[in-house]
Amino acid sequence: MGDDDGLDDDLHARLKGYEGRPSTVAGAGRDPVNAPMIRHWCEVLGDTNPAYTGPGATAPPTMLQAWIMAGLSPHTGRARPYEELLALLDEAGCTSIVATDCEQEYLRPLRPGDEVTYDSVIESVSPRKTTKLGTGYFVTTRTDVRVGPDLVGTHRFRVLKYAPARRPAKPPERRPRPVVNRDNAGFWEGVRDHRLLLQRCADCAGLRFPWLPGCADCGCPDWDTVDACGEGTVFSYVVLHHPPFPAFEPPYAIGLVELAEGVRMVSNVVGVPYDKVRIGMPVRLEFRRYDDELVLPVFKGVTA
Amino acid sequence: MNVGDALPPLEIEVTRTLIVAGALASRDYQDVHHDPEAARRKGSPDIFMNILTTNGLVGRYLTDHFGPTAVLRKVAVRLGAPNYPGDTLVLRGRVEAVDGETAVVRVTGDNGIGRHVSGTVTVTVPAGGAR
Numbered sequence: 299m300g301d302d303d304g305l306d307d308d309l310h311a312r313l314k315g316y317e318g319r320p321s322t323v324a325g326a327g328r329d330p331v332n333a334p335m336i337r338h339w340c341e342v343l344g345d346t347n348p349a350y351t352g353p354g355a356t357a358p359p360t361m362l363q364a365w366i367m368a369g370l371s372p373h374t375g376r377a378r379p380y381e382e383l384l385a386l387l388d389e390a391g392c393t394s395i396v397a398t399d400c401e402q403e404y405l406r407p408l409r410p411g412d413e414v415t416y417d418s419v420i421e422s423v424s425p426r427k428t429t430k431l432g433t434g435y436f437v438t439t440r441t442d443v444r445v446g447p448d449l450v451g452t453h454r455f456r457v458l459k460y461a462p463a464r465r466p467a468k469p470p471e472r473r474p475r476p477v478v479n480r481d482n483a484g485f486w487e488g489v490r491d492h493r494l495l496l497q498r499c500a501d502c503a504g505l506r507f508p509w510l511p512g513c514a515d516c517g518c519p520d521w522d523t524v525d526a527c528g529e530g531t532v533f534s535y536v537v538l539h540h541p542p543f544p545a546f547e548p549p550y551a552i553g554l555v556e557l558a559e560g561v562r563m564v565s566n567v568v569g570v571p572y573d574k575v576r577i578g579m580p581v582r583l584e585f586r587r588y589d590d591e592l593v594l595p596v597f598k599g600v601t602a
Numbered sequence: 603m604n605v606g607d608a609l610p611p612l613e614i615e616v617t618r619t620l621i622v623a624g625a626l627a628s629r630d631y632q633d634v635h636h637d638p639e640a641a642r643r644k645g646s647p648d649i650f651m652n653i654l655t656t657n658g659l660v661g662r663y664l665t666d667h668f669g670p671t672a673v674l675r676k677v678a679v680r681l682g683a684p685n686y687p688g689d690t691l692v693l694r695g696r697v698e699a700v701d702g703e704t705a706v707v708r709v710t711g712d713n714g715i716g717r718h719v720s721g722t723v724t725v726t727v728p729a730g731g732a733r
């Protein structure tokens with residue numbers, strides 16, 4: 299994300315005027331803290347912590363916000379300044395919302411039967427930012443959650459309220475086509491059949507890749523092929539951040555992969571985050587279909 | 603529990619079911635968490651996991667490791683690369699500071715497109731409760 303032309307952003311100046319003003323006054327949880335919602339939560343998240351079941355159960359602390367979600371009902375206690383702030387953003391085309399940060403502090407556990415109330419304040423509104431989703435403003439609120447008079451938790455929440463970037467209506471760009479000629483046609487036929495074929499010199503039996511008309515070692519023009527077994531390791535790699543090319547979404551990792559057979563080839567390393575690719579990382583051959591015509595051999599990182 | 607201790611990674615399959623069920627369990631009916639068409643209109647290629655589910659998974663990661671007597675004090679997370687259906691989230695943690703029975707654990711969660719979540723968790727582990 300980056301700063302836009304924030305210098306000339308009258309809207310931001312207006313939005314900033316709402317900092318420090320309330321966003322919720324005397325809001326109330328829709329339901330008391332209760333065992334069924336706790337059970338649903340634990341079931342979904344695969345959380346088997348015994349502290350959350352049986353007599354004396356507590357609610358998972360990270361459910362804090364769940365107890366104050368309005369759901370499909372109208373918000374209780376939503377304050378006028380926050381309504382105005384949201385309306386200003388909506389009018390500016392920032393009609394979508396996505397959460398980016400959540401900071402919670404838990405002062406004491408919540409238990410079934412606890413009835414929570416809450417008050418929130420608008421802490422800050424960022425300058426206009428452009429993200430992958432679109433352009434908008436980060437709005438940070440801080441909520442105090444209480445049971446009776448006791449503060450039980452605090453919840454700082456940041457959302458991006460943004461104008462969705464227009465998705466191009468045209469079909470996605472296609473990868474460039476390989477240049478197939480008399481010397482490498484056999485290789486691409488192999489790829490179509492999900493085989494990675496290496497050339498083998500008929501005279502000295504040396505394996506070679508990429509495909510060439512003759513042996514670089516002994517000059518013999520005759521050859522046959524062997525199937526690569528598909529195992530390899532990253533011999534070297536680069537991560538491409540810039541520039542973006544059509545059909546490629548940076549950042550991505552390009553590996554020089556040493557096949558188990560000893561030859562090396564360049565392809566994408568997939569299946570692991572680009573910044574986790576390392577020299578020596580084991581990889582396995584995989585054939586990926588990129589469109590109705592194009593299948594390419596790529597290498598999937600094998601993580602421990 | 604010592605500074606530098608690494609928690610074993612936790613792998614979570616990010617299924618469509620987990621995304622939708624997590625949104626419902628947290629009473630989050632934003633359409634981007636259950637309606638792929640609506641998500642696309644809002645600039646996203648598919649539905650994606652809501653922050654409450656990620657927050658819950660981070661909490662679970664810590665209490666799974668430190669056991670049922672561990673008490674979460676603070677959870678602070680920042681989201682990056684969204685969790686789309688079909689991806690795998692790998693949570694990792696490292697103890698960054700220890701003060702008596704309380705530790706600060708730095709947590710990251712990576713998926714196939716990058717860093718989904720990074721943050722810190724403050725957790726108290728009563729003596730004898732730590733593994």
Ligand SMILES: [Zn+2]
Pocket residue numbers: 499500501502503504513514515516517518
């Ligand atoms: Zn030869």
